[in-house]
Amino acid sequence: MIEPAPEVAAESRTGAVPASIRLRLARAAVQTLAEEAGARMLHIKGDAIDPSLRAVPRYGTDVDALVDPRRIRAMHETLLAHGWRVYSTFRFGSSFEHAQTYLHDTWGYFDMHRRFPGIGLADQQAFEQLWAQRSPQASAGRTYWAPSIDAQAMILVLNAVRGAGGMPPFWHELDDEQHERVIGLVEVMRADVAFAVATGELDLYSDRREYLLWKVTSQGGPRVVEWWARIRAQSTLRGRLRVAVQAPVVNIDRLSRRLGHAPTRRQVIAEFFRRAVRGVTETASMVVRRVRSKR
Template sequence: MDSLETTPISLDVRIEFSRAAFEVIARRIGVRVLHVKGTTLDGSLRSRRRSGTDVDTMVDPLALPAMHAALVQHGWAVYSSFVEGSPFGHAQTYHHPEWGYIDMHRRFPGIVLPDQDAFEVLWAGHDTHVSAGIECAIPSVDAQAVLFVLNAARDLDVLGDEARALWSGQDEQARIRRSRLVRMLHAEVAFGAGLGDLERYRGRREYLLWKTVSQGGGRLAEWWGRIRAAPTFGDALRTAAQAPRVNRSVLAHELGREPDSRDVFLAFLRRVGSALRSIRPGNGART
């Protein structure tokens, strides 16, 4: 029997089926999921369509262990962990050989309200988006607008103009509702960074972190910002202890294999060297 020719599935189609697959798994075990960013973003909030390269979800924080177990059972593997993924420890990335990549968020960068409380705020008044025939819960349009600006704070070169245009172009009632939501989420500092108004929050503990994230700076400045932004002394100590650690998952992806002790040691030396270079005079590091 002759083999059949196959046509590669487009990225947009794969993402929609990946989103639907994630939603079906969550429903089967009774887990609440909010789908964010990408094609779920309301058309009134974006100047052009963005499909992205992966699926972004926010999962009920209490249900993260159950969702992780279900994903692994269905063929998903951890690509990068919460600890290793970003300065905010906000998402764990999974990969599936057919469906591609999914980011499972336990929080959204910039939101300081405790994770469970923040999820409940965003879940309230949620709407729906249909992916591959499956209804998926998404945040309300107001919540989407707030999350868009928060997301822009980490990518000002690409999203900054669009975030500022969104905020300046909305009507007064929408501005009042969305400003109230920002305060409810305790997200004022990152929100200010997304709108280019960060200096208003210079006295807040998250200021240095968001200055580094949104405007650039050395690695030491980023880590000091993370330590200062920690909500408790214990969190600050744990963050400081993580600073010199090598991200083994990222290193494995770079090498194309599991790193051995020599690989980790060399990566550690590079990490220290990068940190030292970032504090040399004239390097442009921000304080």
């Protein structure tokens, strides 16, 4: 069941508890459920980031964790059994279909990642690689696992480029040896295309299937180009066909949040045609701009 409530819902319900405290308790709660589900889990972002990479602590607004891909279903079922509701799905969450978001009346939001955008290694291989170099941390008395500091640095860079940003400030504080270790990990994780966005060298990878998707992600562009980029980025014919079929489908998660309730069939149909009109308009505008730029 998709939770259609607006994003302020969890904050209004938990407003009496300071965000930093709530998030520490939420992290411990999610870790407890992962252990119940038998799911290995690596906590990322927020206060899970090592202090050496964040001069000023940032707690974020939700809990993010990379879950063992083989235990995603078990984790999902455990979350539902303990009062969590699906807020947005893998399918509609982002262009990378990387995370599914859950909402709890007490704990707020939890982003369950099955992969991290920018990492090209197969999901299970990537998780095992990061898990092998994990480091222990604690939140509200509960031990949890986070990626190594080098992996955290890589993830912070990959996260920054999705926000159209360059290299995060912490990168310039690392020494040459740390740079070499992180870049070595980038190569192992096949994250070089996304990492190149931060270094300003993305165009060196124009022959890679992920190139256009990262260009659109970092620089923006019409939705029709984004969908074409998503299709091209798929590594298999089956994946390309799946994304192509999905392209015209209405994002029910987003529409539900905008309306504040589950949409009716008529509203879904109306949204379908609105998207089609917008797609045609954006495409026409893109063509006009290109023609004018060549004059």
